[in-house]
Amino acid sequence: MSMDNNINNAQVAESAGSTSEKPLLEVHGVTRSFGLGTETVEILHGIDLKIYAGEMVAIIGQSGSGKSTLMNILGCLDKPTTGEYYIEGRKTSDLDSDELAGLRRDYFGFIFQRYHLLGHLNATGNVEIPAIYAGIKSDKRVDRANDLLKRLGLEERKEHLPSELSGGQQQRVSIARALMNGGQVILADEPTGALDSHSGEEVMKILKDLNASGHTVILVTHDPKIAANAGRIIEIKDGEIIADYKNDKVSLERHQLAEEDRVVLKAGFILQMRAYVDRFREAFKMAFIAMISHKMRTLLTMLGIIIGIMAVVSVVALGKGASNKVVSDINSIGTNTISVFPGKDFGDIRSGKIETLTVQDMKVLEQQVFTDAITPNRQSSLLTQYHDISANAKVAGVSEQFFRVKGYEIANGHLFTKQDVDSLAQVAVIDENTRKRFFAYENPIGKTLMVGKVPCVVIGVLKASDSPFDSQDSLNIYIPYTSAMSRIVNEKYLGSMTIRVKDNVPNAVAQEAIEHVLTLRHGTKDFFTNSSDTILKTITSTTDTFTYLISAIAVISLIVGGIGVMNIMLVSVTERTKEIGIRMAVGARQSDILQQFLIEAVLVCLIGGGCGVICSYGIGVVFGMFVQSIKMEFSVTSIIAAVVCSSLIGMLFGYLPAKNAAKLNPIDALARE
Template sequence: MDDLTRDLGSRLDALPAPVASPGTPPRPILELTDVSRIYPNGETVVRALDRVSLAIHPGEFVAIMGQSGSGKSTLMNIVGCLDRPSAGSYRVDGVDVAGLDKDQLAALRCSTFGFVFQRYNLLPTLTAAENVEIPAIYAGTAQERRETRSHQLLARLGLGDRAGHRPNQLSGGQQQRVSIARALMNAAPVILADEPTGALDSRSGEDVLALLTELNAEGHTVILITHDPDVAAHARRVVRFQDGRIVSDERHEPEPDRAPLPASRGNGAGGFARFLPDLAEAVRMAFASMGSNVFRTALTLLGIVIGVASVITMLAVGDGGKQSVMERISQIGTNLLIVRPGAAGIRSSGDNATLLPEDSDALKVIPGISAVAPERTGRYTMRFGSADYYTSITATSADYLAARDWSLARGVMFTPADVRTYAPVIVLGETVVNNLFGEDDPLGRYVLVKNVPYEVIGVLAPRGANAFGQDQDDVALVPVSTGFVRVFGRRFVNSITVKVENAGDIPRVEQDITRIITERHQSEDFQVRNTAQFLETAMETQNTLTLVLGCVAAISLLVAGIGVMNIMLVSVTERTREIGIRMATGARMSNIMLQFNTEALVVCGVGGAVGVGLGVGVALLLEYLGVTIVLSLLPALLAFGCAFLTGLIFGYLPARKAAGMDPVVALAYE
């Protein structure tokens, strides 16, 4: 048993043993005192049990008798620790169950109770022997021992040759005997039989009752729930229920003097030593579950396979495309030139006052130039209402967007007229908008920069990070004239961006820029950066493109994960009764969680392995067809890891739902 069961066992063992003396009955193994069970029913309540007091001693054979709705099944659920009383106390071998949590109750059921249900409650996907083994799995019994005991029990009950048959291959009487063998698997001292003959013919019913009588003679405490007086006559004590109350308690004959059976304490294994067998059992059950519905399993696997294969294939194609594009970019270059202050070879701080806005105006006469934008940049605090944000403010011309190939998400850009009239208008980047306005529309509102109000007239389209990892959306644009007067205080620019229409004109345009500004300054106190300096930026852009391709492929993996979660949720619903059976036979919340999480992991793990193979195969096929690809180990490991993680994440919710079920509700599920 695990630590939980050992703790429960220690609590049971710590209780004082009953004093054996002539005429003194042993301590009750089950004792209910003023137990009530109340269910809400609209504005009223239903009292299924009403202040019931009952003591059952070890070795008794008790029949709980009553018509449908009398409360006898509710009593069995409480006695078997499947349900809790609304009021009163219930003790099992002296332990008050009110102080036990769900897992401790499961451990108590595993060690103390064996259930025999009217409808057998056998799992249809397991053989007779495997059904019998279920309680021993949750008791931590080694596989070899439980297989041996399972076959011994079936042989004793006359089913030795039926151990490998599934429930649908057995008659009703045979299925009930399998159910009894399961109840005996952990040598439980108490057997709870709920209408065990209700679904059987008279001959099979007599066989089952004879078997229960024989088990009682061996020392088992037998509690028989029935509405049939002939069935109740097999017990030595009959307790009659009506409207949730005991109306009579008759003993037909005295109980024989014999030693009661002790409660099972499990094998004592816990911690990691217990986890590995539990995990192995969960994996075995996962494959069994997958095999029971092959078509649905194949469809679920298909989503994971496609997702993983897509990640590997698209990353291979993306890396290959990056390699190809970089080769082309290094040859054709770009059509942007940037003029900065400071002589060539001398690093400028950006505050060199050698470049003036008039220099940018002078460059507009050069043929082949489509846009010229002077820029003066600094970082200042911007305020809206009570919110402050420290950002980059750029004073520039109306051609800035054209020069930078930028667009507006909404609103307008300031015009040359705004520049001439020193208009207090501003265009914000997406990051600034998010930090100052959140979800509100910033257009038409005013922000303060150095205590001067500016009207927000536009919002730039988001661009993300540049080649150096800087957030390009963390920016605000103002007219260059307004910036000089109200923000920076001095009339010089940090740079001039020049956009050339054709890449072939770049050398000529660069020479003209150098000539014109040199003539204006009477010295070469500036520098012009050409296309070669932008190659690194282009490479970073391609890396981003490859990442985007991988993310697009990963979306399919995400969708597949959602599909896995959906299938697992459906599986939980379909297997509600199975969950109830496992809980009744001792499964703890962790066992149920482990089982359903493992099933999701197995599905995603198998799908991931197949997807890796398929993705590599498709990539090689594309290479054969002439597409440039770059295969590496990292994407394959990443894709498989994501598939496995998908199973872990998307299997958690269904597993938690299954583990949180009420055993009584689960067992009653149709």
């Protein structure tokens, strides 16, 4: 820039305001450079400029002259490479991103050539946006938006989408949006460039009326006819101001902005942060609208989460069902049972010589408070005959309580009683295998089996058991233990005892009490105990391990779904870059953009998680049609865990795309088509 031009510009700037008046906007030595490959291109070269409150200034120049770049710096959409920019004496380089967002939201009002309206919001919704980010209550901002639209002649079009409005109507919506939070300084970039002449005249009239009411208006245009509406014209060429002069055809009288429309800048200026709940609700609403507007993309994003959650919930339900089946099988041999055997442990070669387990021991234990039922077991393998049919069978001498201890049920006939035990009755209860072997074609009740050398009348047949803990490949005959001890083995001691513990007594407590009682009676510990609770815990632990293993494999699909969410969200950020730029231009903070995209990711995952849970129930119904032995058991805990997992995945994998969106440069985002 020449020395003469510098002097001329300074004189014009002084004439624009009294020497005692401070400038509203002040630029000193501002340059702006952009990287172009390996080179750096400087668009603005040492710009000096002062603009005073109430002025209507036109910045005119050809395309590529740097006028839009200068306007972007004035509106805090961009930052100078070097030099300083002051707003009411405050240096903008000292402001953080939220403070700059606050300026764009309340201090400046932007009117763009291409309107930059959000297509999925109606006219009122577009005008409201700056007020949403300012935390203004819903009813107040709706009233304010409708009032502005009414003043601009759009009262009948406030419910229409941008695609349903003409170019002139869209520009008026853009103007209303610029005024929503006050718009003390109106920045209009080629405001009539995309309009016909009639609409252009209407827009210019509105801008002049705004200036007359006290708004500072800065026009950027290449059209001298548009610039002629301003009281001050600044010409820029090749990044330098070549002229700055008064327009004698326009009055330079400057009006004061109404006090209620003024925004007072203070140190640490950050616009109001009230109504957090309201802002969150609006972010939620905007995220939901964005999802509805792109149904297919949203569905594809959810698909990975649906499959992952469905797999995890189904596997856990299947694992729980299998575990419950095993537990049920264990319970079928007696719930909370404790067996007592002679010797130190299984396989003790001296156990056959120990004869200290007696009927009296059983009777003492039967009187204990923890005992629900008790039975001895004196077992032998004997040749059994019926007519011309013979086979080896396991013959067990038991008490009448044996069937309760083991959980066996009668299918035909009846069980023997305490009276049968006391009278050494020669009666027998047989299992289904024995019935098939000896009585395949007749009713066994009342028939006599020759058990060894002892005839026994069959009085009952047990229901078939599918428990893996019952002998499925042997013939089992149960007779009173008194009969077995006196008529078959001719011994006075018991082979073992099994105690069923009452449900309200911990198994470990009962086991300790049994050992204490028998040790006192025998004077030594010549026996050992074995608890079904130990078996139950071992098997439960095993099934849980397999469930965790399979769940871990299923979680892999959930992670893959999460990566899919991240990828789709990254694509979404790219597709919606311009929308992000618009929101930032009207005052959205980085945290607002981050919040919106994060809410969107979490919503996608939550809805996907819910669909996954529903699908897993569907799988459970289909599974039950084909598999009868195991039932899928769905738990509230696994469903809650799935929902929490969905939310965490949304937050985890949605954070990076949301952060990328929040860090976009507003001017770069606006330039993206």
